Amino acid sequence: MEPILQIEHLSVYFTQYEHGPRSSAFQKRQLAAVKDLSLEITPGQIVAVVGASGSGKSLLAHSILGILPYNSHMEGKIRYNGETLTEKKARKLRGKEIFLIPQGVTYLDPLMKVGAQLRKGKKDPETKRRCRSALERYGLGADVEELYPFELSGGMARRVLIASAVTEKPRLIIADEPTPGLDARSAKRILSHFRELADEGAGILFITHDLELALSIADEVAVFYAGETIEKAKAEDFGKPENLRHPYTRALWYAMPEHGFRAVGGLQPYAGDDRKGCPYAGQCTACREDCRTEGQIPLVEYRGGEVRCLHPDEMR
């Protein structure tokens, strides 16, 4: 099937000002928060992007929707339905075919009733009907429309946010950490709604820091590290650590509670740090000389997945 979303070599930069090395004047600096990211989603597929906080995941969502903050810009290509997704086109499509499902209640205007927010200011009966049925689909009655966000419980707020995506017919849903702070059972119940939407033909990009949760629902997993995708794997590859390709992904696997709960020392580098070579070099146990000296390490196909590593088999 034709992919609904194709991301090719996407990088997102922030403009920062800092003291120059010699002069005292502030100098403009470009800071890459997302580097060389490629991704594909076909309708009906759930692709999870997994990475620690601060690895640039949310910016990925914002760049697809064309709502990056004013001090940032992106490079690379995003195709939607085979055509280049320009900012202008994204503006037309968001809220109609492309939807964001955000983290929590802070994404609702605290001073506006839920119903009015879902209707985006429209008052015609057709919009009202669709808003009504979207809420109903997630077990929320007409009274919820009259509530302010602060009157919603955490679970209700999350269902309202999901309902906001089905007021129209979604073709691409970007869920940015939709289940923070939920226990595993409630989180899985929320995620089952995503599976349902995917089965209805939407492509879903599921952004999370929770690998276990991602594996419970996603078809494919892209692992993010310091703004770079370091591995793309099928969900079933996570059955055995030998199937995984990148040392970081394997470290994640071993860090899961049921696989020994073993943490790796060291810290993920800050996206803005000037560094050469592999971003994982500082934490990698199999790091070699060329890992540190090589420029940008390319993402290469490897054993049915993709990996950004010069010596993927060192760890085995």
Add this chain to the structure above:
Amino acid sequence: MKHRLQFTGKKLIRMALLLLGVSIVTFLLMCASPLDPLQTNVGQAALGTMSPEQIAKLEAYWGVDTPPLTRYLGWLSDVLKGDFGTSLLYRQPVISVIGQRLVSSFWLLLSAWVISGVLGLAMGVIAGAFRGRWPDRLIRGYCFLISSTPSFWLAILLLLIFAVWLGWLPIGLSVPAGMDAAAVTAADRLRHAILPALTLSITGVANIALHTREKMIDVLESDYVLFARARGESEISIILRHGLRNVALPALTLQFASVSEIIGGSVLVEQVFSYPGLGQAAVTAGLGSDLPLLLGITVVTAAIVFAGNLIADLLYGVIDPKIRKGASRG
């Protein structure tokens, strides 16, 4: 409802305590001033011609040796009966002087207050929405310039331009000089109020615009605006539907808090325009050692400022759904 009554009651008690405090401090300051009550009441020339016996008699009559506490309590008990004493300069009860002056200042203060509020809000919202681009730079530049300009200087500048050079507007006073009071029209009063009101509005705008701009920027960077954008709401709809709504509450507080600035500003501005309002009376009372009037004006303006803040707090309860619903439930 019960909750709101309780809230109002507490606030009113606080207001009474505040006014008590203000009057005590003012009274102490006056006691500490080098003013001789006898001289201010009788006049220096008359005092010079009197014999020591006469002076001693008058001192006894005015109660010069009465301790401050007794004097203050005397004043307070009269005030509670509605008697603020007699103004030395105007030879009228203080309360009626303040009443006349307040009526004369009222429209001036109100129009300046409304204009600066509406304009300041609009400018702040525009600057915040166009952050970093030329409308924002223009508005910010204006605000910084005005904030660093003394209001009396601005008043003199406007006076020079519009009254002296262009001759469009009268140079001062609240009615045409030498005209029969019965012949004064509303248009006359309006023409005389334009320049002082303009000065007060121009200076009042800066503060409100800058604060509103900051809040607007906060709102536009919030999660809910990001989500609104992600759902395809247009920028204009975001500013009108989410921006204004969320800026309204802090703007309201700001607007009512600015009552104090308008009244404070009017003291200097009315002086420049010889506008016979409350501000000018305060200056006259201060310079002319008219202590009863000064004390009265201090207490009344403090009450007005407090009332402004009280109204803001009460309106908050009506407008903010969190407080409104929270109160009705609790």
